[in-house]
Amino acid sequence: MAQALTTKAGVKPVLAAGMGLLAAGLIFFTQISADGSYAADLLPGFLLIGVGLGFAFVPVSIAALSGATDKEAGLASGLINTNQQIGGAIGLAILISISTTRSDNLIDDGVTQAVAFTDGYSLAFWVAAGFAVLGVIVTLLALKREDLVMEPAEEVAS
Numbered sequence: 693m694a695q696a697l698t699t700k701a702g703v704k705p706v707l708a709a710g711m712g713l714l715a716a717g718l719i720f721f722t723q724i725s726a727d728g729s730y731a732a733d734l735l736p737g738f739l740l741i742g743v744g745l746g747f748a749f750v751p752v753s754i755a756a757l758s759g760a761t762d763k764e765a766g767l768a769s770g771l772i773n774t775n776q777q778i779g780g781a782i783g784l785a786i787l788i789s790i791s792t793t794r795s796d797n798l799i800d801d802g803v804t805q806a807v808a809f810t811d812g813y814s815l816a817f818w819v820a821a822g823f824a825v826l827g828v829i830v831t832l833l834a835l836k837r838e839d840l841v842m843e844p845a846e847e848v849a850s
Contacts, residue, residue, distance in 0.1 A: 694706060694710070694746050694747045694749075694750035694751065695750050697747070698750055698754055702837070703751040703754055703755045703758075703835065704751075704831060704832070704835045704837070706747055707747070707751040707752060707755070707831050707835070708828050708831045708832055710743075710744045710745070711825075711827040711828040711831060712744070712824075713740050713741070713743050713744030713747060714740070714741055714744030714745060714827075715744075715821045715824035715825050715827075715828065716740050716744070717736075717737045717740030717741035717742075718737070718817050718818075718820045718821035719817070719818075719821045720737040721734075721737045721813070721814075721817040722814045722817045722818050722821070723814075724810060724813070726804075726806040726807045726809075727806075744824075748827075753772060755835065756768060756769075756771075756772040757769065757772075783820070783823070786819070787820055790812075790815055790819055791809075791812040791813050791815065791816035793812075794811060794815045794816075795808045795809050795811070795812030795813075796808075796812075798811055798812070
């Protein structure tokens with residue numbers, strides 16, 4: 693669906709919508725309680741994030757490969773995959789550090805482990821949602837239609 697929608701509407705609106713859904717799912721997770729349930733506290737956020745990631749990854753890939761010649765396409769694809777892997781690892785390390793620090797501080801203050809961990813995760817989800825909102829802003833302000841032109845395929849001599 694994301695590819696078809698990107699073809700019809702363009703990279704910018706689909707990417708912004710995907711990042712917005714991702715942010716909404718992350719914000720939903722900030723409300724999880726220590727005694728919550730899967731259906732009420734997790735499933736809606738999982739659905740929002742799942743759809744949001746689908747609607748973000750496809751247009752990002754299209755935008756990253758836009759303008760690349762046939763000779764550069766492999767390199768451009770490798771660079772985006774490397775950036776996604778490294779960015780994910782660095783982002784996860786940051787969020788784990790935030791969550792662990794918050795949880796440890798709360799446990800030191802006498803809060804129960806379950807509540808401390810949940811509050812630590814909540815803070816990490818707020819930070820992740822902030823990054824997603826920043827992604828929406830960057831998408832809307834920095835991405836220009838003229839930057840997303842496809843290079844014509846080179847003709848192969850027969």
